[in-house]
Structure formats: C-alpha cells, structure tokens
C-alpha cells in the first residue's frame with residue numbers, strides 16, 4: 211500500500227521471566243500496518259499472538275524492539291477479547307458507553323445507541339450481559355471497542371467461542387462494520403477461512419517463539435461472500451497459509 | 457375451585473404461615489409457663505414480658521438503653537468497616553503488606569474477643585468508646601477478608617480492558633474494582649452487621665452503666681427476668697432490622713446478579 215503506515219513494529223521481542231533464563235514469546239517480529247488496513251495474525255496456540263496484541267495495546271512493554279504509531283504517540287485503542295469481557299454489573303448500553311465515560315464525552319448516550327443499531331442489538335439496550343447469547347455478547351464487545359472512535363482496533367480471536375454458523379454471520383457483520391467505519395484492524399485468529407474472508411493481509415507466526423513466517427497479501431475482491439471459498443484464488447491462498455502454519 | 461387457582465390460593469397464604477407459626481409459639485410459651493409451675497423469675501409468661509415492656513417503654517428507659525446500644529453498634533460497624541475496607545484494599549494490592557500483616561491478622565483471629573473485652577474496658581473506660589472499639593474489632597476481620605478476596609477476584613481480563621482504554625487508577629478503582637468486589641464485600645458486611653450486635657452486648661456485659669447489655673445485667677441481678685426478656689427481644693429486633701437493611705442494599709446493588717429470566 212502506498213500511504214504512510216499507521217503502525218510500525220520493528221524487531222519486537224518479548225521475553226517473560228521464568229526459572230530458566232526467560233520464556234521467549236515473540237522473536238524479532240517486524241511488520242507495518244497501513245491506515246484502514248485489515249490484518250489477520252495466524253499462528254499455532256502459544257505462538258505469542260495474544261502477547262503481540264497486548265504489546266500493541268500498550269498493556270505490556272516490549273523486551274526489545276519498538277512499536278511506533280506514526281504521528282499518534284498515544285493511539286486510541288479499541289480491543290475485543292476472546293471472551294466478550296463485559297462488565298456483568300452494567301447493562302448492554304452501559305457497557306458500550308464505558309470508553310466514553312472514561313474520557314468524558316457529552317454525547318455518550320446517543321453514540322452508544324447509534325452503535326447498538328450498527329451491531330444489530332436494538333431493543334437489548336437495558337439487558338444484563340447474563341441474558342445475552344455468546345454472539346450477542348461479542349457484538350456488544352465490538353460496539354464497545356468502536357464507540358470512542360479508536361485509531362486501531364485489536365481483536366483477539368473474537369469469534370473463537372462461537373458456533374460455526376454464528377461465527378460466519380459475525381464475519382459478515384465485522385466486514386460490513388469495518389467498511390462503514392474505515393478502521394485499521396489487527397485481528398488474531400486461528401482460522402484460515404476467517405482470515406481469508408476478512409483480511410487485506412495475513413501474517414503467519416511460527417510456533418514459540420513467534421516470528422513472522424509469512425506475510426501474505428489477500429487480493430480477493432470485496433465484498434467477500436460465502437461462495438468465495440470455492441473459488442480457485444481462495445483455495446490457492448488457503449493452501450499457502452496452511453503450508454506456512456505446518 | 458379449580459386446581460391451579462387452589463394452589464395459587466395456598467401460595468398467597470404462604471407469607472402468613474410464618475406469622476401464624478410465631479403466634480402458635482407464643483401461645484405454647486404462655487401455656488407452658490402458666491401450667492409448668494415455674495416461678496415468674498425463672499420463666500415469665502409472654503403476658504408478663506409484654507406488661508414489663510409497656511412499663512419500660514412508658515418511662516422511656518428502654519428506648520434510652522436501645523439508643524445507646526444502637527449508637528455503639530452503628531459507630532462500631534462504621535469504624536470497623538471503614539478501617540477493614542481500606543486496609544483490605546491495600547492488602548489485596550500488595551503481597552508485601554499481606555506478609556507483614558499476616559501474623560497480626562491470624563493472631564487477632566485466634567484471640568477470642570470476649571476475653572480481651574475486659575482489657576479494653578480497663579484501658580478505655582466503661583463509656584461508649586470501649587464498646588464501639590469492641591464492635592469495630594469484631595466487625596473488622598470478616599470485612600477485611602471479604603474485601604481482600606473480592607478485590608483479588610476481579611477478572612484480570614477486565615484490567616486489560618481498562619488498561620487498553622487508558623483508564624486512570626481512580627477510574628479503575630471506581631468503575632472496575634468497587635463494583636466487581638461488591639458481591640463478596642457485601643457478604644462480609646452481612647456477617648459484620650450480625651457480629652457488631654454481639655460486640656456491643658459483650659462490651660456492655662463487661663462494664664457499662666447504660667445499654668441493653670447493661671439492662672440484661674440489671675434484670676438478672678434483680679430477678680426481674682421479664683426485663684431480661686424485654687432486652688433480648690429489643691436486641692433481636694435491632695439485629696433483624698440491621699441485617700434486613702444490609703440484605704435490602706445487597707439486593708438493590710446486585711440486581712444484575714439475579715438469574716431470573718433468560719432470553
């Protein structure tokens with residue numbers, strides 16, 4: 211892509227302290243993300259995918275290397291976790307509003323309602339999280355991650371806990387939201403199909419310690435519909451990813 | 457009458473069952489005390505107790521003693537809960553502090569408060585202050601433990617969420633830690649509220665010139681057993697009201713927890 215990267219990761223290494231010299235989770239990871247790009251990170255479990263997102267979110271300092279955010283020194287982050295991670299004592303509306311409460315925006319209420327519409331939860335504003343299905347809870351989490359207009363959206367296997375049918379519906383929703391909102395996204399997944407449905411680019415991490423094994427451009431046309439998985443280009447890309455993961 | 461409406465009818469009677477059983481209990485007591493041949497200073501009848509209550513209420517002495525005990529309970533509860541909550545939060549956040557304080561906390565639990573109550577009365581006099589202190593001490597431990605457990609039970613993923621949103625320490629405290637720890641904390645408060653009544657009475661037994669514990673001592677000394685019963689009932693009512701208030705708060709604050717209906 212031609213525009214300046216919004217995010218540059220260079221030689222990122224993360225080592226966790228342990229009894230024998232430290233556990234290396236990420237090893238010299240480097241990549242760039244352009245504005246409004248949708249990046250998927252694939253890799254076996256334990257390859258440091260969650261660790262990578264936590265560093266990008268500023269929750270964990272790099273042991274070595276750097277993470278640079280272009281002109282934003284403190285980028286606004288929207289994060290979606292593997293579990294919906296809602297606050298059970300807040301209603302749907304109150305959960306979505308949380309990021310704006312922290313920064314103190316005046317129009318929190320109306321923006322929350324707008325996002326509830328966007329993720330298709332109109333009518334559930336005042337429900338407690340305990341009343342939501344897994345798919346609905348995850349949509350609340352996505353709305354919460356979008357409400358403060360973040361510079362970077364980080365998603366950690368957000369649909370891992372959902373059944374196959376719901377998951378595919380969520381892919382459609384997410385790519386619709388992504389196109390409507392023009393966000394930059396880094397999404398961790400362990401599903402090749404998921405990454406090819408959604409991403410502009412897929413990074414494959416090796417087994418621990420994770421380093422970038424493959425950086426693959428996904429030049430499939432959009433919008434990507436269900437049938438795309440039976441087309442030859444999709445099959446070729448899937449084969450490449452599969453080969454890199456194994 | 458059709459079958460469902462009959463069961464509905466019975467269910468609507470259910471709240472009255474408790475009252476009816478209580479009434480039956482009093483009748484049984486009246487009957488036993490009257491026919492049992494025990495003197496009134498061993499087992500007074502409910503009617504005796506009632507007339508003693510009317511007398512103590514008329515000269516306002518009962519309410520004076522109740523007021524004293526209630527003040528001790530509420531002040532002790534407030535002080536104990538405030539201290540335990542603050543210290544509990546710090547202990548939950550700092551393993552170092554936990555290790556430093558652990559021997560004291562364990563020791564304070566091993567010492568029965570009843571045994572050190574006389575000491576506190578010697579040191580701080582027979583006035584209200586020593587009672588408040590005893591109340592506070594007895595309330596302290598369960599509230600402290602539940603605060604520590606409650607704060608430690610905050611899901612780490614929610615800390616990550618707050619961190620990713622650049623929340624300040626105060627925001628993390630108010631919007632995450634307080635509401636997340638509340639269910640367990642309130643459980644401790646409920647135990648503390650019950651214990652605080654015991655604390656006040658124990659303190660008054662040891663040495664006091666006012667309060668319901670003092671009234672019990674007086675009644676015992678004068679073989680005015682009806683007065684002892686009046687004081688006991690007054691304590692029961694106060695304890696129930698206190699417990700009920702905490703339970704009511706708990707219900708109001710934790711509506712999100714109830715597993716009532718699902719979608």
Ligand SMILES: Nc1ncnc2c1ncn2[C@@H]1O[C@H](COP(=O)(O)OP(=O)(O)O)[C@@H](O)[C@H]1O
Nearest residue numbers: 226233235254255256257258259260261262418
């Ligand atoms: N806070 C931590 N302390 C110690 N080790 C950790 C921590 N977080 C992750 N790890 C370790 O780092 C490795 C990578 O973890 P993670 O990033 O969660 O992998 P993934 O998300 O790809 O499954 C794992 O071996 C994990 O046990």
Ligand SMILES: [Mg+2]
Nearest residue numbers: 259260261366
């Ligand atoms: Mg992970």
